[in-house]
Amino acid sequence: MSKGGRLAVVLVAFLAVAGLVVYGVAQLLVPGVPGGVVNFTDTQAAGQPVHLTVQTVGSIGFGAHPTWVSYLVKNPHTGKWDHDTSWELPANTVIDMTVDQYDSGSPLRNQEWGQVQGTIGDHAMLNGKSFQVYDSYTGNGVGHTFAVPALNLSVPMVGVAGNPCAVAPCHFNSPHNVEKFSFKTPGPGSYNWQCFVPCALGYLFGNGGAMSTQNYMGGELEVVAS
Amino acid sequence: MSNENSQGEEINHFRRIVYIWIALSVVCDLLFWFLVGPHVPPGRMTSSAQGDQLDFNILFVIGLPVLIGVSEWLVYAAFNWNAKKKDTPESVGGPRAWGNKRVEVSWIIVTSVVVVCLAGFGIIELVALQGAGGGEGPNPIWYPHGAIQAETAALAGTGTWSPNSNDVLPVQVIAQQWKFTYRYPTFGGFESSELILPDDTAIAFNVTSLDVIHSFWAYQLEVKADANPLENNVAFTRTQQLGNFVVRCSELCGLWHGAMFNYGTVVSQAAFEKWATTTEAANAANTKNLAPFAWTYVPDANGAAGGYYPDGNVTPYSPTEIYGSKQPS
Numbered sequence: 001m002s003k004g005g006r007l008a009v010v011l012v013a014f015l016a017v018a019g020l021v022v023y024g025v026a027q028l029l030v031p032g033v034p035g036g037v038v039n040f041t042d043t044q045a046a047g048q049p050v051h052l053t054v055q056t057v058g059s060i061g062f063g064a065h066p067t068w069v070s071y072l073v074k075n076p077h078t079g080k081w082d083h084d085t086s087w088e089l090p091a092n093t094v095i096d097m098t099v100d101q102y103d104s105g106s107p108l109r110n111q112e113w114g115q116v117q118g119t120i121g122d123h124a125m126l127n128g129k130s131f132q133v134y135d136s137y138t139g140n141g142v143g144h145t146f147a148v149p150a151l152n153l154s155v156p157m158v159g160v161a162g163n164p165c166a167v168a169p170c171h172f173n174s175p176h177n178v179e180k181f182s183f184k185t186p187g188p189g190s191y192n193w194q195c196f197v198p199c200a201l202g203y204l205f206g207n208g209g210a211m212s213t214q215n216y217m218g219g220e221l222e223v224v225a226s
Numbered sequence: 227m228s229n230e231n232s233q234g235e236e237i238n239h240f241r242r243i244v245y246i247w248i249a250l251s252v253v254c255d256l257l258f259w260f261l262v263g264p265h266v267p268p269g270r271m272t273s274s275a276q277g278d279q280l281d282f283n284i285l286f287v288i289g290l291p292v293l294i295g296v297s298e299w300l301v302y303a304a305f306n307w308n309a310k311k312k313d314t315p316e317s318v319g320g321p322r323a324w325g326n327k328r329v330e331v332s333w334i335i336v337t338s339v340v341v342v343c344l345a346g347f348g349i350i351e352l353v354a355l356q357g358a359g360g361g362e363g364p365n366p367i368w369y370p371h372g373a374i375q376a377e378t379a380a381l382a383g384t385g386t387w388s389p390n391s392n393d394v395l396p397v398q399v400i401a402q403q404w405k406f407t408y409r410y411p412t413f414g415g416f417e418s419s420e421l422i423l424p425d426d427t428a429i430a431f432n433v434t435s436l437d438v439i440h441s442f443w444a445y446q447l448e449v450k451a452d453a454n455p456l457e458n459n460v461a462f463t464r465t466q467q468l469g470n471f472v473v474r475c476s477e478l479c480g481l482w483h484g485a486m487f488n489y490g491t492v493v494s495q496a497a498f499e500k501w502a503t504t505t506e507a508a509n510a511a512n513t514k515n516l517a518p519f520a521w522t523y524v525p526d527a528n529g530a531a532g533g534y535y536p537d538g539n540v541t542p543y544s545p546t547e548i549y550g551s552k553q554p555s
Contacts, residue, residue: 112407149405149482192482192485194482211403218481
């Protein structure tokens, strides 16, 4: 083989190995398979509040991890529930958020997350009643939080009794709590949101599984210029 | 290390190199010390930050002459002892340098003195700055005056702090996936997502975690302490400048580790007192639901509701204690 041929073989082999390494590292860095991005930027007139509706379910009931807890979002274009936790939102816009909470709860590991923080008015509505603090040692406890750490936004999702809904999306007839609150998006950027309740059943301290995999109990707010 | 020039005069290369080296070193060190030194990170927001800046500057001022000396030697040798020159003298690194006891002893003495002095300086800085902003574990060896009293009172719920009191302010840093929160035991033990500190005040950071290992790193404060579950890692510093700083987690802690950061502020003592009392009142309804203040908290492997988070008997945590229980003595 000529010198050039040998050089080409070495180069191709090197690129193949390097490609495999990069692919492997990328797979490690991106746990789970991120879903799509649900676009909320074109659902209303500029400057008007965006309506964002999600539901929390105790078990998703389908896919690779049917027993995992998860959020679903109502697609503003189709009206269907999507299993996507990345949402594109307009910047500097009020987001009117509705959460249908179908999951059970327990006392919070850190009761700090029982306090509504970062919403407009620092309060939220639970089944039509305003509240600022929820004592998770009462009632059915708190199942999850919807929190955007970079915005200091956190709202406790009050639990329901048992887990009456086993397959998502849950029907409105199933027992659930409805929570509403509003917050304002900041300037353009990517802001992660997450749950602060270690709610991954079956994982050590509830921190693995759905808590540590994209598209279940966390996602991104992709805030773009409006 | 000498040879004759074209006029037959003897050239002492070593002496020439030393003179150039001294001149360059003095000039560069002075320029660095006065022009660059005051701007070297992490700045001077706290005593530990200023101490670390001093350490970095000292190291640089000592290291710079070494860099200059080596570089000068290389350049000098390249110009004066290259093989293209006629009557090339023996290089100074050649056989004549072997067994030169004066050079060898001098080198050993100089380098030893530098290393020993730097070690001594480092120890003095570590002690004088009460740990230099690093986590000292639950029983710090070095602490500022009044720290033990303040920490003891904080745990008992009797701690006080007011402007100009010169009291140490205990602040608890609670790490959890994936955010730091802060408790202020001298203000009713309220918990906040904001880290606000008073200026000109000794701060006792008590760092712990509710889940995995995190690390509290406030770079501009030059405070860094690992946050371990069931451990109270104490770090001290003293604020001395107003301004904002960044807090980051410096221990890979899971999916959103990269997003685990927030900003803190050093404000005037009066502004801090106003913020603390206002927040204490605003959070009162939630503070009464918080776990009683303790240095560490027990994340119940079984879940506070019982059996929710299976532990599989593989954890050191108690299966019966719940979050908020004080540690057994």
